[in-house]
Amino acid sequence: MLTAVLGMQWGDEGKGKLTHLLARDADLVVRFNGGPNAGHTVIDRGVKFGIHLIPVGAFHPGVTSVLASGMVIDLAILREEFEAIAAHRGEPPDLLLASNAHLILPYHRILEDLEGSGARIGTTRRGIGPAYRDKAARAGIRAGDLLTPDRLQDWLSRRLDLLRFSWPNAEPIADLSASAMAARLLQDATPFLEAIGDASRAIRAAAEAGKTILFEGAQGALLDVDFGTYPMVTSSATTFAGLGNGIGIPNPPVDRRLGITKAYTTRVGIGSFPTELSGQLGAWLQERGGEFGVTTGRPRRCGWLDLVALRHAAALNAPTHLAVTKLDILSGMKELKLCTGYRLDGETIGEFPADDGRLARCEPIYETLRGWEESIGEAHELSDLPGEARAYLDRISEGVGVPIGIVSVGPTPEETIICGF
């Protein structure tokens, strides 16, 4: 059985909780995109973790966690997370690092700061964009290069020469030394050197052997580098459409594709957000939902659920089921609004303009539904929910055209309704 967990919004949909839940039954958990820009909140046996890089399979014994070639890896962060989880579990997690996954190097973060991407497009400042750019420019260093230290140092010195040529007055770049950087990389990589290999072949073999594989997406469809709200996007393919390329398997036979959406919308950083609630209600949702970034601590902007954006995400992720998370946060709201269309330049449109400039001119058209008062954290089945909550879920499912398979009504694994997934 192959399952994929995919974000349907601008990230932070609650994928961490659900992948952690589904990873229990997996043989392999594969992350196929992004790097430490992602932030998954996971509660494992009562302990809360904010993890960024390591696939959530690392929390479960008997699961191999694969960092596939679509990712960019910061070894220092990977080592930190690996050691924290090893201490928590009492044994080290089993990892496989794709030899062709690119590394995030100290100069990637420096470049991001020199270029001001944090201020310009609100990036997480983890070196993501510059690392993917080096990959595309064929100037990157890959995990497999750690196995040939002489070549690693040679490539690093050539890369530094070029950087010094491009940034002659940048002190942080002048201060870098290829030999010190190589030594640090090899030191951070020590626990993983034997885990570097052909991830694509391992995933294919596991799929052919009928193993259970969970693909863990990072970020969400609206942050996809090609089909998201460009240029306010991340630098990788975040959708099911990109998964095959991120693992090197054409048309991967993924039986269950779970599209995760919050019961409302959030967005971190800069960029258009038609259903944003800027007043008291937005602040209330932010506070009540604990909407602060796991990676950067930045407050997340909050707004109504947007069916236009979700339909766009569904086209990219082809979900077999939706998972609606944080439904409990909406308890106590008198009424709820769902965005069903936009007004753009005097016309009504139902298609999502995946371009920040056009999206900025869109005004949402809303449908209003009744809210509910009751707290719902105790619900174990759909029938335990108030009628208004069920009506809200039904309208989402109808509006996106995808059945709902999971509803999350609280942060712990127990606070989950599995309905037909």
Ligand code: IMP
């Ligand atoms: P980058 O991925 O650090 O280059 O940031 C590009 C954009 O993606 C920024 O708006 C970030 O806030 C956003 N972003 C990247 N990763 C995540 C995530 O895991 N959750 C939410 N937003 C993210």
